[in-house]
Amino acid sequence: MTPAVVVDGRRYSGQGIDLRDEEVAPETVVAALDRAGNAEALDGEPDDAATAASADRTVAYHGPSPGVGHGILREPADGRPTLRATLAAAARSRGLTASVDDDIEGIRAQLASLSVGSASTAAQRRRESAAGADVAELRERVAALRGQLEARREVGAPTEAVAEKIAAAAAELSEAETERVAAEQALADAERRSRPNRAARRRRLRLQDRLANLERDARAELAAAVHDDFAAAAEAVPGAVDAGDDPGSISGDRLAARYAALRVADLDAPVVLTGGRFPDADAAAATLSTPVVRV
Amino acid sequence: MLVVVTYSREARTTLRNACRNNEAAVVERVGRAALLAATELGAFLALRLRAKHGADVWVGRTEPFNEFADAPEAVRTAATAYEDRESPYTPYAKFAAGTDHPAPERMADREL
Numbered sequence: 001m002t003p004a005v006v007v008d009g010r011r012y013s014g015q016g017i018d019l020r021d022e023e024v025a026p027e028t029v030v031a032a033l034d035r036a037g038n039a040e041a042l043d044g045e046p047d048d049a050a051t052a053a054s055a056d057r058t059v060a061y062h063g064p065s066p067g068v069g070h071g072i073l074r075e076p077a078d079g080r081p082t083l084r085a086t087l088a089a090a091a092r093s094r095g096l097t098a099s100v101d102d103d104i105e106g107i108r109a110q111l112a113s114l115s116v117g118s119a120s121t122a123a124q125r126r127r128e129s130a131a132g133a134d135v136a137e138l139r140e141r142v143a144a145l146r147g148q149l150e151a152r153r154e155v156g157a158p159t160e161a162v163a164e165k166i167a168a169a170a171a172e173l174s175e176a177e178t179e180r181v182a183a184e185q186a187l188a189d190a191e192r193r194s195r196p197n198r199a200a201r202r203r204r205l206r207l208q209d210r211l212a213n214l215e216r217d218a219r220a221e222l223a224a225a226v227h228d229d230f231a232a233a234a235e236a237v238p239g240a241v242d243a244g245d246d247p248g249s250i251s252g253d254r255l256a257a258r259y260a261a262l263r264v265a266d267l268d269a270p271v272v273l274t275g276g277r278f279p280d281a282d283a284a285a286a287t288l289s290t291p292v293v294r295v
Numbered sequence: 296m297l298v299v300v301t302y303s304r305e306a307r308t309t310l311r312n313a314c315r316n317n318e319a320a321v322v323e324r325v326g327r328a329a330l331l332a333a334t335e336l337g338a339f340l341a342l343r344l345r346a347k348h349g350a351d352v353w354v355g356r357t358e359p360f361n362e363f364a365d366a367p368e369a370v371r372t373a374a375t376a377y378e379d380r381e382s383p384y385t386p387y388a389k390f391a392a393g394t395d396h397p398a399p400e401r402m403a404d405r406e407l
Contacts, residue, residue, distance in 0.1 A: 121351040198353060201302035205327070208304050 003063035003291045005029065007232045013063075016281030017270065017293045024057050024072075026272045026295050030074060032061040033269060037070065057199050064268035069093030076258035083257055087223035087230060090265035096225055098218035109200060114204050119197035119249045124187040125179045130182040138173040223247035226264050233263035237287060238277045262288040297331040298355045299341050306348035313340050330357070363407050369397050381394055 007022045019029070072081050072089035081089075096162035098104075145166045152159045167173065224247055231243035239256025250257055255275065262271060270291035276283035280295040301307045313318055320333045320337045330335035333356070335399040344352045362371055369404040373396040389397055 060371065116350075192351075197350070198300075198302060201351060205302055206309075212304070 001063055003061070003268075003293075004056075004216075005032070005270075005293060006060040006062070008058055014282070014285075015270075015281070015291045016285035018281040019293060019295045022057075023294075024295055025061055026075065026274050028057055028059045028191075029061075029272050029293050032059045033066050033070070033074060033272070036061050036269065037062070046065075047242050051058055063270070064267040067267065068095075069265060070269055071270075073262060073265055073267060073270075074140060076262060076271065076273065076275075077253065078254035078258065081291045083250060083254065083261070084219050084223045084256055086261045087226055087247055087264070088219035090230075090261045091222035092227045093265040093267050094226070095266075096222055099220045100218050104148040104211065104214045104218060106208050107214065109203065111211065114200065114207070116200040116204060119194035119201070121190040121194055122189060122257055124190040126181070128180070128183040128187045131176065131183040134171065134176040135180050137171060142169045142173055192276060193256050220247070229264045230260055233260035236260075237263060239288060252273055262290045265290060268292070296333050296357050297337050297341050298328065298333060298357050299344060300328045300353045300355075301344070301348070301351060302327075302353070303348060303351040306344060306351040309344055309347060310352075313344065369395070370402065373397055 003015070003018065004011060005017050006012075007019060007024055009195050010022070012019065044095050069089035069092040072085055073093065076086075085098075089134065145162055149159055149162045149166060152162060227247055229242070230247075230250075234241040234243045234257065237256050237259035239253035239259065241250065241252040241256045241260055243260075255277075267290050270293045271287075272287070273281075273284055273292055273294050278287065278294075281292050283294040285295060299310060301310050310324070310327065310329055314321045314329055317336065317340055320332050320334060322332055322337055324330075331340055338398045341352075345354060373391065376396060377390055380390055390396070391398055
């Protein structure tokens with residue numbers, strides 16, 4: 001099936017699709033391709049039109065579904081993703097696998113089944129703080145009233161009203177002290193309850209670290225597996241790339257290196273090009289041996 | 296001092312960057328944890344982390360440990376005696392068995 005893109009009702013198709021006159025944003029085309037990938041993941045109908053609308057432009061993609069590796073390779077640029085990740089994606093698009101793939105799947109499954117609940121003790125911290133402040137304030141008030149009482153006694157003034165205030169404040173203080181003890185206990189309990197939650201988070205972090213290490217190993221292995229092909233492809237794309245002896249020693253034009261990776265890759269859905277290194281979309285598709293949408 | 300422990304890759308990265316950019320507030324950073332100065336700047340850093348990463352950031356408050364005030368003599372004596380033991384391969388539980396030194400389980404159950 002030949003890739004086709006429909007922009008506001010106008011249909012373009014072929015291995016090289018030139019949309020420069022349409023002036024659509026690359027993100028809009030990428031979004032349409034993404035939707036094609038998601039539609040397949042959801043209901044297994046990759047040929048359904050995947051439509052993306054943005055800034056009153058409607059872009060639909062009809063064609064082969066973006067396969068493995070397309071997400072990394074679809075927009076060649078000289079920055080991220082890293083060249084190693086790009087080469088690994090090219091290898092994956094050709095069906096290559098890494099020796100650690102099973103371990104990676106196993107850890108992903110463990111991570112998916114690991115649940116960490118909420119461990120926040122914020123409400124209890126706030127309550128304890130408020131209770132402590134109340135106690136301090138009431139203690140000051142009782143002390144001040146006692147001072148007044150003493151002063152009135154010394155000059156022989158009536159003390160009943162102040163004594164009543166003291167009794168009321170003392171009752172409030174006693175209540176506040178009870179609340180503070182309860183609040184402290186509640187915070188200690190909440191802190192204790194949050195410990196297993198943190199242990200689960202620690203386990204999750206260890207798994208994530210292990211997963212990241214394995215994924216890095218997989219990328220290195222896959223990139224190395226296609227390095228010879230990459231070196232040959234580097235000769236065929238515009239821009240100077242020195243492939244070196246291994247993926248770690250590739251140097252030179254970073255965008256050209258991404259082009260070479262695309263030449264190595266086996267993609268059925270188009271990638272989106274914005275640069276001007278190729279005379280037209282068809283020439284780009286031929287050089288990259290990959291369907292291309294030029295925007 | 297404030298002690299900050301992170302529980303996710305993202306929180307750990309933020310902690311690393313925050314510590315790098317605010318040396319004045321950092322006493323120690325080890326892996327995914329850090330000791331921050333008990334200053335408003337230390338509190339600000341800890342709270343920024345918590346605001347960004349929620350329960351993936353735990354914040355506590357520490358003070359220097361004075362074993363003479365905070366730990367019973369039996370524990371101090373046991374620690375010193377164990378470090379003076381003859382065989383470096385004797386686990387503490389075995390070392391303590393049949394002596395006056397407290398068993399590890401007993402110590403685990405007793406709060407300071």
